Amino acid sequence: MEQLTLFAAAGQSKGLPTHLLDYRPGLFCTAESDEYLRKFIAEAPWKQTALKIKDKEIATPRLTAWYGDLGTDYSHPGRISNPAPWTPELLKIKAIVEPLSGVKFNSVLLNYYRDGNDSVAWHSDKESILGKHPVIASISFGEVRSFDIRNKADHLEKYSVRLEHGSLLLMKSGLQEHWEHRIAKSVQPMKARVNLTFRVVI
DNA sequence: CCATTCACATAGCT
DNA sequence: AAGCTATGTGAATG
Ligand SMILES: [Mn+2]
Numbered sequence: 001m002e003q004l005t006l007f008a009a010a011g012q013s014k015g016l017p018t019h020l021l022d023y024r025p026g027l028f029c030t031a032e033s034d035e036y037l038r039k040f041i042a043e044a045p046w047k048q049t050a051l052k053i054k055d056k057e058i059a060t061p062r063l064t065a066w067y068g069d070l071g072t073d074y075s076h077p078g079r080i081s082n083p084a085p086w087t088p089e090l091l092k093i094k095a096i097v098e099p100l101s102g103v104k105f106n107s108v109l110l111n112y113y114r115d116g117n118d119s120v121a122w123h124s125d126k127e128s129i130l131g132k133h134p135v136i137a138s139i140s141f142g143e144v145r146s147f148d149i150r151n152k153a154d155h156l157e158k159y160s161v162r163l164e165h166g167s168l169l170l171m172k173s174g175l176q177e178h179w180e181h182r183i184a185k186s187v188q189p190m191k192a193r194v195n196l197t198f199r200v201v202i
Numbered sequence: 203c204c205a206t207t208c209a210c211a212t213a214g215c216t
Numbered sequence: 217a218a219g220c221t222a223t224g225t226g227a228a229t230g
Contacts, residue, residue: 051208053226058209121209128230155221207229215221 013159020179021149022170023161027096027139033166036089037141040194044110045084061185062118068107072201083107090196093139097198101137101170105198113145113183116190122150122180125171131202133173140167142193149181163195 016023028036044065050057067090068083086094090108098104113119125136138147140163147169151157163169175181 049208051227053208053210056210061209119209123208126207205230208227210225211223212225213221213223216217216219 012161016159016161020172020175021161022168022172023163024100024168024170025164026166027100027168028093028141028166030165033141036093037165037192037194039089040110040141040196041112041192043087044112044194046110046112062120063112063114065110065112066107067110068201072107093196094198097137097139097168100168101135101198103135103137103198103200105137105200107199107201109197109199111195111197113143113190113193113195115192116186116188118183119185120183122182124152124176124180125199127176129201130176130199132177134171134176134199135173136171136176137198138163138169138171139196139198140169140193141165141195143191145183145186145190145193147181147183149175149179152178152180163193 012023046063046065048063049060051060052058066083067086069086070082072083094105094108111120125134130136142165144162144164147161147163149159161169171181
């Protein structure tokens with residue numbers, strides 16, 4: 001009984017398809033991760049976009065901030081925004097992540113999930129901006145949230161990874177084409193989580 | 203023009 | 217019977 005509970009709480013699916021993703025907890029220690037979380041929340045140029053359906057204006061349920069090399073412009077729905085210039089912290093993290101990813105990234109999208117009501121729906125990352133087989137490195141700070149993937153052709157084929165404070169999730173080149181991912185809302189009370197997704201913008 | 207993208211409300215299922 | 221999923225919605229986009 002005890003073990004079952006503990007195992008369930010761990011929340012990692014068995015048999016994760018490691019050719020599609022890799023998960024590495026504890027890439028950054030707790031103290032360092034705490035500081036990064038605080039600093040990114042306080043200092044990143046957070047934006048919240050919106051979409052209109054009928055007459056309702058629906059705010060996207062998370063905040064985003066975009067950093068990167070000059071020329072890696074990212075089109076938000078409705079407007080084009082230049083990325084903010086790299087900060088020393090982001091460059092330091094990038095330098096740690098790149099050898100583990102086998103890729104030199106030129107941009108990073110930060111996502112700020114303020115509480116359990118923030119989320120991102122099932123999607124694949126944009127082929128038009130990233131190409132068909134992008135490698136994306138995702139660093140998590142703050143609250144543990146569940147990252148789900150499902151096969152586009154068979155929604156019953158699903159896996160889940162708990163993204164822990166200071167962890168790295170590597171989305172490998174095969175993931176986006178045939179799989180979708182999400183961060184679901186949670187009924188349980190959730191504290192803030194900031195996610196750094198390093199990418200190569202084409 | 204037309205397909206795609208996004209979050210939400212709702213209906214239907216177990 | 218609470219919790220999950222598929223579906224329709226429509227403005228903006230390329
Ligand atoms: Mn994504």
